[in-house]
Amino acid sequence: MDGKDFNKLTTEYTEKHLKDSETFKNHLEDLEKTLIDAKNHHKPMPQWQKLALMAADMVIDITEQDKIKSLALSGNNASELTLGVSYLEGVHVSINFKKALFWLTRASKNDLPMAHFCIGVIYYEGLGVGRDFNISINSFKKSIELGIANEPGYSGWNGIIAEAFIGDMYFFGGNGILQDNNAALTWLAPAAELNDMKAQSLLAEMYFFGDRSLIKNLDEAFTWYLKAAEQGETVAQTMLGYMYQYGQGTSLDYKEALKWNSLALDKNSITAAKNLAVMYRNGHGVTKNEEMCFSLNLKAAKSGDVDAQLQVMGSYVHGNGVAISKKDAAYWCNLAREKGSPAAEAYWESFELSKYE
Numbered sequence: 001m002d003g004k005d006f007n008k009l010t011t012e013y014t015e016k017h018l019k020d021s022e023t024f025k026n027h028l029e030d031l032e033k034t035l036i037d038a039k040n041h042h043k044p045m046p047q048w049q050k051l052a053l054m055a056a057d058m059v060i061d062i063t064e065q066d067k068i069k070s071l072a073l074s075g076n077n078a079s080e081l082t083l084g085v086s087y088l089e090g091v092h093v094s095i096n097f098k099k100a101l102f103w104l105t106r107a108s109k110n111d112l113p114m115a116h117f118c119i120g121v122i123y124y125e126g127l128g129v130g131r132d133f134n135i136s137i138n139s140f141k142k143s144i145e146l147g148i149a150n151e152p153g154y155s156g157w158n159g160i161i162a163e164a165f166i167g168d169m170y171f172f173g174g175n176g177i178l179q180d181n182n183a184a185l186t187w188l189a190p191a192a193e194l195n196d197m198k199a200q201s202l203l204a205e206m207y208f209f210g211d212r213s214l215i216k217n218l219d220e221a222f223t224w225y226l227k228a229a230e231q232g233e234t235v236a237q238t239m240l241g242y243m244y245q246y247g248q249g250t251s252l253d254y255k256e257a258l259k260w261n262s263l264a265l266d267k268n269s270i271t272a273a274k275n276l277a278v279m280y281r282n283g284h285g286v287t288k289n290e291e292m293c294f295s296l297n298l299k300a301a302k303s304g305d306v307d308a309q310l311q312v313m314g315s316y317v318h319g320n321g322v323a324i325s326k327k328d329a330a331y332w333c334n335l336a337r338e339k340g341s342p343a344a345e346a347y348w349e350s351f352e353l354s355k356y357e
Contacts (some may be wrong), residue, residue: 238271
């Protein structure tokens with residue numbers, strides 16, 4: 001193609017698609033849709049069109065987001081990453097996981113660590129795709145290999161770093177991988193030292209129960225739960241409240257138990273609600289209050305917790321914090337029975353609740 005033809009095509013393209021900002025925006029959306037729908041079968045964009053797109057802001061006023069999209073469509077790797085992250089997080093655009101994965105995949109082909117990290121997040125969370133821990137782990141590992149920790153502004157996804165995600169997947173297993181306690185510990189321990197609250201909470205759980213790759217050590221469990229709880233991790237706050245409440249790994253301290261359980265309850269922790277219900281029932285660190293105990297157990301029961309459902313049943317049977325109602329007792333006991341609770345079956349018979357269905 002000679003210079004005359006090049007200029008002719010560029011001029012015609014500009015006159016048609018760069019008439020105004022709205023026309024240009026719609027054109028970008030059409031180009032993006034065509035590219036995504038074609039997947040790997042799309043012909044490379046000709047050089048004259050790339051140059052026209054890259055120079056669009058010299059012809060008309062366009063938004064920063066449209067500038068990024070035009071550069072991404074032209075094959076600019078950094079813009080492909082920025083656009084993918086925008087769709088993933090909903091920055092200046094509506095969240096669109098399909099588009100996010102498309103652009104992040106293109107960016108990942110150029111070994112951009114953040115692209116691999118974000119793909120790991122997508123497959124971990126199942127954002128627009130089925131959850132796949134194999135793909136997720138490989139993507140997170142690739143991001144680490146490429147130096148994600150050195151990326152400017154990198155702090156993980158919701159504060160969770162790549163190593164912690166990998167440890168979490170090995171900790172729980174499923175979605176394509178087997179549970180592997182040794183692998184979990186291998187990834188969680190260094191992530192915890194890097195102050196990742198998710199890793200700290202899971203490491204604490206391994207020490208608390210001692211049924212994984214670690215010997216039970218309540219002092220270590222308390223230490224790691226405290227670190228995670230201070231960063232706002234809900235499970236850690238709940239467990240810290242429990243440990244203070246029963247003096248496990250630390251001195252018995254109802255004031256601290258109330259503090260941490262209350263913080264976790266504010267984040268809708270069902271276990272924290274049950275912990276606090278016990279405190280109000282027994283008057284531990286608070287004024288004894290059967291009504292509050294009932295209210296907290298009811299909150300947990302409504303979420304489907306079987307133990308709480310049986311506590312609510314007992315309150316209705318005995319009139320603790322609420323008026324006696326065998327009908328309501330039967331309702332809650334039956335919910336627990338439906339989940340296969342042997343205790344619920346025993347209560348059903350002993351309180352003759354079948355009469356009140």
